[in-house]
Amino acid sequence: MSDNALRNTIIIGSGPAGLTAAIYAARARLEPLVLAGTTPGGQLTKTSEVENFPGFAEGILGPKLMDAMIEQAKCCGAELEWESAEKIERDGKNFAVTIGGGKVLKSRTIIFATGAAPRFMQAPGELEYQPPKGSGVTYCAVCDGNFYRNMPVIVVGGGDSAMEEAIYLSNLCKEVTIVHRREGLRASKVMVERARGRKNIRWELNQVVDEILGDGKKVTGVRLKSTQDGKTKKLEIKGVFSAIGHIPTTGVLKGLVDLDEDGYIKADERQCTNVPGLFAAGDCHDRRYRQAVTAAGMGCKAALEMERYLAEQH
Numbered sequence: 001m002s003d004n005a006l007r008n009t010i011i012i013g014s015g016p017a018g019l020t021a022a023i024y025a026a027r028a029r030l031e032p033l034v035l036a037g038t039t040p041g042g043q044l045t046k047t048s049e050v051e052n053f054p055g056f057a058e059g060i061l062g063p064k065l066m067d068a069m070i071e072q073a074k075c076c077g078a079e080l081e082w083e084s085a086e087k088i089e090r091d092g093k094n095f096a097v098t099i100g101g102g103k104v105l106k107s108r109t110i111i112f113a114t115g116a117a118p119r120f121m122q123a124p125g126e127l128e129y130q131p132p133k134g135s136g137v138t139y140c141a142v143c144d145g146n147f148y149r150n151m152p153v154i155v156v157g158g159g160d161s162a163m164e165e166a167i168y169l170s171n172l173c174k175e176v177t178i179v180h181r182r183e184g185l186r187a188s189k190v191m192v193e194r195a196r197g198r199k200n201i202r203w204e205l206n207q208v209v210d211e212i213l214g215d216g217k218k219v220t221g222v223r224l225k226s227t228q229d230g231k232t233k234k235l236e237i238k239g240v241f242s243a244i245g246h247i248p249t250t251g252v253l254k255g256l257v258d259l260d261e262d263g264y265i266k267a268d269e270r271q272c273t274n275v276p277g278l279f280a281a282g283d284c285h286d287r288r289y290r291q292a293v294t295a296a297g298m299g300c301k302a303a304l305e306m307e308r309y310l311a312e313q314h
Contacts, residue, residue: 013113015042017282020299026076041066125212136219157243163191271302
């Protein structure tokens with residue numbers, strides 16, 4: 001299809017949400033264009049083995065799963081470009097999407113599925129021990145907790161998400177230590193009480209992760225630093241679970257679509273935003289579950305609703 005043509009839909013993002021949307025849209029003969037970005041595949045390309053995606057009894061490597069989704073989308077008829085959306089504007093009832101080099105693409109609808117990125121602790125060793133470079137640093141207990149059965153781990157953070165992660169891990173791990181920079185916790189009282197009720201959850205308050213230690217391949221411990229007197233100490237652990245929040249990659253939508261206070265896209269149960277014809281799917285909208293399978297489900301819903309929207313316009 002020529003660059004000047006008015007497309008039925010442009011899907012922005014190439015994680016599970018965007019690629020599932022592409023598969024459904026392509027099978028409906030809507031000729032979707034996927035702006036896959038310069039590093040396609042989303043957060044799953046930075047994980048090692050995925051054990052909780054249906055259909056893979058023995059698990060599958062994250063990059064391999066995403067490569068398979070990309071190939072399936074292509075086989076169904078989706079077109080992929082390794083570009084990112086630099087600007088999105090309303091063009092009457094349609095949309096104008098500016099990509100690299102100032103090229104403008106036009107579409108009747110958009111499915112926005114760019115995901116979210118975890119906030120980094122900014123500690124030495126954090127990048128070194130993230131998959132696929134190494135192992136031991138992760139941002140999702142539900143995704144990766146099973147790899148740390150009967151091992152000591154830490155959870156970094158003081159909000160509800162950190163408490164949820166710690167409680168979940170306490171069912172799997174030998175010992176879970178919650179590390180937080182202050183004495184006070186942002187988490188709700190009930191979540192703190194639940195965490196404190198677990199016998200194998202320890203607390204390291206007024207502490208920050210000063211360095212993540214390892215053997216070059218996997219994490220072996222952390223050095224903590226007191227926020228009160230600067231003293232340091234070492235903990236021998238096997239996993240670091242960071243729960244200090246995510247940053248949705250939605251900056252390009254500011255001023256166009258309703259976002260919440262943290263930048264997540266507001267969408268209803270049908271993945272519809274406040275802008276007719278613009279749908280949201282995956283972690284750029286979902287701040288609760290953040291799972292590959294739920295993102296894929298949202299991508300499916302967004303594509304089906306997009307198809308219905310187009311039908312109603314004729």
